[in-house]
Amino acid sequence: MLRSLVAGLAARVDPQHLTFILIDFKGGAAFTTLDQLPHTIGTLSNLEPSLAFRALQALNAELKRRQQCFADAGEGIDNIDAYLATNPAEPMPRLLLVIDEFAQLAKEYPDVLSGLVSLGAVGRTLGVHMILATQRPDGVVNDDILANTNMRTALRVQSREQSSNVIGVPLAASIGREQKGRAYIKLGEEDITPIQTALVTGVSGSGCSQDLHVDPMVLGNAPEEHAIRASSGEASDMDVLIQWITEANEQLGFGSARRVWPEPLSDHVELVLEHCRPTTHREQQVASSSGSTILDVALFDDPEHQRQYVSGWRFATENLVLAGMPGSGTSSTLAALALRIADTYAPGEADIVILDVFTASLDRLEKLAHVRGYAGPGSTNESRQLQKRVLRYIAAELERRSARPHDAFPPLFVLVDGFATLREGYSDVADTPLLESFYQAWAKGPAMGIHCVATTTRLKALPPAISDLTGQKWLYQLADTSEYHPTVDKDNHPANLPGRFVSTSRAHHGHVGLPDDIDAAVTAINEFWGIDGLTPLVQEFPKRVGPEQVAGYLASGNEAWQIPVGINEADLTPYVLEAFAGEHVLVSGPARSGKSTMLAAIHQMLVQQSPNTKILVGAPRRSPLCQMLPGVMSPEQLVDVVETQSAAPEPCIVMIDDAHLVADESQVLARVLTLPDTPLMFIVAGRNNDLRTLYSHWTGQIRKSRLGVLLVPDADYDGDLLGVRLPRHPAATMSEARGYGCQNGAATLIQGVTVSTEGHR
Template structure:
């Protein structure tokens, strides 16, 4: 036979001579498009989500509206329908939101963007904003927003406790109000009443939940942590919405049950995604700052979104500047809100306050009785704080260690009683100073009935009071008069005060004042009204029968103290008395 033919040589792909059917079809389509003048068409597939998205917040309609619009704070990718939509939070139909992520994943930026979008798109008549910053202070610029009542940090124990207490009281008030009116929700109330009577939505932002727990879990047996969780549970039904950030600790345990929605940023450990219901294969290889995943349903791929920025420049200074621009625009648009429609304030106590500054905080203040006296400044909305010796006395005790401002407090009280512009007229005073005291500088002043010392007798006190029916006796270093002749005379002042208009104010060291169980000091303590200055031990509360937290730091600048009014406490800054020449 004939020899077999040799094997064919394979075509050289590199030469480009091989033409497949697909290549021929593509070339024919290109030629046809070129002859028809048709340009290159866009890809049918969406381009990847950008790593930075500039948010363009909508502008609020102005005034009050029944239905508050959803708050956009990013962009969501919808690959199944080849589209995108705004990433929003709906105050009306939604619930609490938790953003989980590690450090530098965009948590604080997300809250700042959320606040800016809320302030631009919602009226302060409709939404009030509050924040607890347990991070690096990224939320502090929010205080300039007219919607914002307070931004407190984790090192401000008193303000944090006051904010949670105030919000808790507002939730209780709303529960009662809605129940009495027959409304099932805040949305029903807002739709049924006039614009001026609509209750605003309340939004609480908290940056770094793990920082909040770390700061307050050991304070008073975790009472503030329990208050926050109770607030979220009970507040949802009456218009409170929370947006918290934190690490994986917010995805587990008791706190995880209060959040209706979870957005997951980049986590420190790949295993942490499992706490949010995400499988490792569902997590993109790249998670830039602000990129979030959200589980929408079992068996459905998670939604991928990018949280927006308030400015093109992602730096903190640029974002703060953009937020301040929004704040200025809102303040110009809405002006100063009426007193009854402002958000709840939790003002920071000043380091120093004078007598005149304290009284000028509330020029319209009307003392409840003629025996009202200024003590200092305090309150959630900073205002003059004083004692009504007629209804909250007749005893008032000022306790504290040496050089804590006891005598200054007594002199401020004396100046207030002697001020004819306060409480409708001058109240005469008797000053008792067993040793050198600033009270002695008031001797000879109009209204000072007498100045008694350690050598004075009961008759001296009786002569000084004379026929006065309305008066006050102020005693400095009261412990030096225990078991002296003046002891019984001062007890008589307290005894007769129940039927007259007079009172007894005593000052001394906390330790000495709490030592006796009889005498005028013990009788004065029974009113459970006074001031504890420079508290350095929880046992100081025993002076008024109070239980103070064991690990609380209640110190502060000179004049900082606990104001006790019939067993209830509040922090104040004692007002400095006016100069003697005016």
């Protein structure tokens, strides 16, 4: 009956005077092919709460639009007939909402049905009308529906009560099973009439018979059936009628009717990048159009204004939180933001640092020329060390920019994937300052050009320092739906699609655009700018440091020597020991820890940077130094030369490897080391376990300076060699030439300077 009614109306009235919105809760089967009518401007099937909520918003917006049109048309225009009498320039067709199986709608989404009924009541004078249909009227045909439906039709129903619920009398229950299409129509309290409805889904046939069959128009028993069954693939009467209606409207020049709402957001939206040509073109796209303070990455749905628009992260005003379960699209959103930044700014005009601590889903972005620092996931020392370095860089950059408020800095975009993971991984007391510094950057950064965006699986994992200061939140599919409250209505939750979210600022749904191939987009953007990559702002802690990297920091003066011995883990700057007159340097470590190669590196820097300084080198025969440097003396030879040199006025550097094996039976070394104004500075290396047990050894005088390097140390005991306390859990895994530079009672994690053992002689 519904199909016949809709098709019949479409055949008699053009789409400039009548349009349909078809709502079928049973999956859309009731209105198959009717959506092809030029009159049909919207369909809804298998309702999701968000789609129903969207429809209500758009329909309410349509009522407001019509009311405004009436007001603009002049005084006294308060209904559609009066408005149409003014011959408006733009057609305003009547809008008919056809809702099949509203009982199911009432059961699952009663608020939606109530909203539709209220809308129909208000909308009649505005030209908005409604047809409700159901097979099960029990308990759903309430007073509101009865009050707002002045025409009611009951076909054959199962019980007298069902008939009475609809038309007020039990007559429809007496309709026989064979009386298909028989119904009772109620137009008033006493105006109830039996009718026979038409069938439009049958097949009239195409035979040439001229016989005319006439049935008596007496509504008694069912008339004899004469319908012709459709053969396979043959069009039904409704199919033919729809085709004729469509062709007739085209011939008459009727354009498409104005839609109440745009098409729903697509499952896939294309991110259009200026410097990357897409391989395919999707119907829904996101191109950059909002200006320099918004990163356009999403297509938004605005049913209240019956439109869709492109927008994104308003980074100039505040930071952004992306909350959603794994797979909901939060990480992809970070990728889209990074690509938009790189497509908009030249390398150097904007910098990106990435804390990819969740699933390494952003590792492909590390190749972007704009990415100046990347730290991946993991709990190993190396992973955490790089993560900490990124956090320290952010804090240092905030401090630098705060100290120079009038200087212009390029925007720094900080992308954090997995904030909950980051927070849990740095919950120890020792790591608290790092998180606190990040919270400071989150709070103060936007004013300084530092813009942060972070993903989280749970909003509750955000501390107030983040959550309370963030007005821009995009909520994707959340495991705990209570986290949508109170900013998002319970019927406005986003669909369970990767990339679909609802913005808390406007409660608009959005879908993030992505290119077809992220790797190809990265390559294309880099090729356009012609830059493979700038010097990283955040670098990994090196596993080897050569003399050429730190030699420029070596200096000798009247009061002290500046001796670079490696790279500081905290900021990757050269670590320099300052040795005043009478102070000496100790390098300790176990076998193959890099002691000998460090002495060789220091020797090389001294020769290059201070060529006039006399250097004496001694070591036992088995020391690697004997193979790496020329003129290495035996311990006995060295003792004799040191005794002579101690009386000379010019400065002299004495380098001794494997010092724990040098006995100093003559006590020359011990005596020279106690001279108050000795021109000699000793730089010696020895094995840590042995040095700790040589209580009366001459190296005890070296240790008193509390100056040197502890390579691959024993955290429990080696600190005593230089009077420092070593951390039990170093920030980086210990390896060759890695350890602690020690001076003034402080231990600093460094990668020590060394030379390669190959090619040195």
